[in-house]
Amino acid sequence: MKKSFMMLLTLVFVASIALAGCGSKAETKTTDEKTPTTDATQTPTEPEKKSEPFSITLRHIQVGEPQKNRLAILQDVVKKTEADVPGLKIELDGVEDNTNRNTKLPAEMAAGNVPQIFDLFGGTKDAQKYAQAGKLLDLTPIIEELGIKDQFMDLSAFSVDGKVYGLPIGSSAEGMYYNTEIFTKYNLTAPKTWDEFENILATLKSNGVTPLAGFAKDGWAAAMLPNSLWARYAGPEFIAGLKDNTSDWTSPEITAAMTKLDEWNKKEYFVKGQLGIDYAGRIGQISTGKAALMFDGSWSSSSFADPKQAGDVVGKIGFFFLPPAPGGKGDQTAVNGNSSANGYGFRADLNENELKAAKAFIKNMYTLENQEKGLLTDNTLPSMKLPKESTDKVTDQIVRQVTEGMSAAGALFPVFDAFVTSEVNTAIEQNVQKLFSGKITPAEFGQNVAKAAGK
Incomplete structure (x- = not known):
């Protein structure tokens, strides 16, 4: 809506210029009429400011042949996010899951130099521990603003005291x-x-x-x-x-x-x-x-x-x-x-530009379209509530047996x-x-x- 409104304003502005130009040409036909001078009180139009380039690092675990479909989804999200945020460049840092979780990320947390966005495991050992230590960004205002908080099936493994500090990418x-x-x-x-x-x-x-x-x-x-x-x-x-x-x-x-x-x-x-x-x-x-x-x-x-x-x-x-x-x-x-496995977390001390990037990433990554794509192309069980028409598209025998078994379970x-x-x-x-x-x-x-x- 906002974009359409701006386009409308632009058209009106261009039309005004065109009309003004036509009027000037008509006035030049009168030989004794002087060209109007510029009013010194008029403020000249300022040139549009270019956005300063900045970059962030995104740590992911989609490495190797088995993760190729998940990586493709991530790369598409990165392109959309860079397009949404002027000046943004996202540097992808792929690390093997176990290495990231048990070696690299803990060391970075201790040193205070974690990436702006990173793969994060839910539960007391990871997300909740880091959140209690003040290392993670509170995502509650963001997901409420985007209207997606209630679309997740379970955020408990990424939550502390009612606040959400990470978002699961799927369930398992x-x-x-x-x-x-x-x-x-x-x-x-x-x-x-x-x-x-x-x-x-x-x-x-x-x-x-x-x-x-x-x-x-x-x-x-x-x-x-x-x-x-x-x-x-x-x-x-x-x-x-x-x-x-x-x-x-x-x-x-x-x-x-x-x-x-x-x-x-x-x-x-x-x-x-x-x-x-x-x-x-x-x-x-x-x-x-x-x-x-x-x-x-x-x-x-x-x-x-x-x-x-x-x-x-x-x-x-x-x-x-x-x-x-x-x-x-x-x-x-x-x-x-469970939905306590891998998701994404965000560094607590993001600056203004990095926060814009984080919001755009969440908006582009956590969509029902991506959840369905992950289910159908990669057999990743969703972490968000997909409509029946999406789950009915599943043809993979294994995924059907998994979901049917979970549906029949008492707990x-x-x-x-x-x-x-x-x-x-x-x-x-x-x-x-x-x-x-x-x-x-x-x-x-x-x-x-x-x-x-x-x-």
Whole structure:
């Protein structure tokens, strides 16, 4: 509206000049009429001021082939934002997710030299900790002004005392991917019960097929499956209790969960040598038939839709959440799903120009159009409330199975690392690896983590 009004004013101004010019030409025909002189009191029109160029840094984690679609969305947003803010140049700084979260960003926060915009993980360990330390910009006025605050499904992981300090770019879930061709070959189907799941693992192993992909070299990746085992054996309440450190790591249920993981490891259900395999090697284990199942996040579904990454298994991958555990506590229909993962945060001390850039970035990034684009091109679950006509466009089998499973769940539980301290997080990752290597027992796992938690 404002732009149209300005164009109207411009047209009126141009028309006025044209009319004035015509009048002058008519007046010159009268030979005894003098050319009017300029009134000294008139203020000459000042030339339009050019905007001073300035730049900001945007730290992102969209690096590598699996993130190409997400990077394309980001690059488009950057172009629009630069066009909206005169003089602005955005410098993109791509850093691997784990490196940014656990190494680079904490060091920059301590030194006070974080980028103006940066990838930020939600929860007590990251967004809420930095917000309480005064390191993050309060985004509440911005998202209220833009009218998008109520469009997010959940901002709790990025909020402190009712104020919002970060915005999630998507949501996620964690569960089991499986090769449908291998399942069909051995007359297997997605399990509804724990016994059916155990039968799948045993059947595959007895037929010379390694059941589970392994990538335990990266501690955070090794701890994904245990997170869901804890929720199955000790209940979703255990995960929730990590936020205020009331959960008991030495409970019989946690020991039972880790005993089951240890049992699968000793039965060689995981790919051999997994402690030497990093997270990047996971897709290849499924695409080459080296393993039949893989526990991972919903973000990997886009990799299985890409022939360059998944090869011949494109369209031949299914997904299910872990079935209820026998004797498990709490709501056994609950599944892992949350909006506490990656989003964007902004430095607290932005100057006037940088603040304009931040507002424009938020306006351009957090749109229903981009949320739909992320869902359809990258299989990224939305963090904003998409209309039914958008979700109905989903054709990817994996995404449909993930969303259907989440819809059928009685509750959702988050990932543990959204809540625990850095010390506890490190203890969990290292002790899962120690369990896989046979250096500790399941009971010692709980004891070691409890010690790190100050218990």
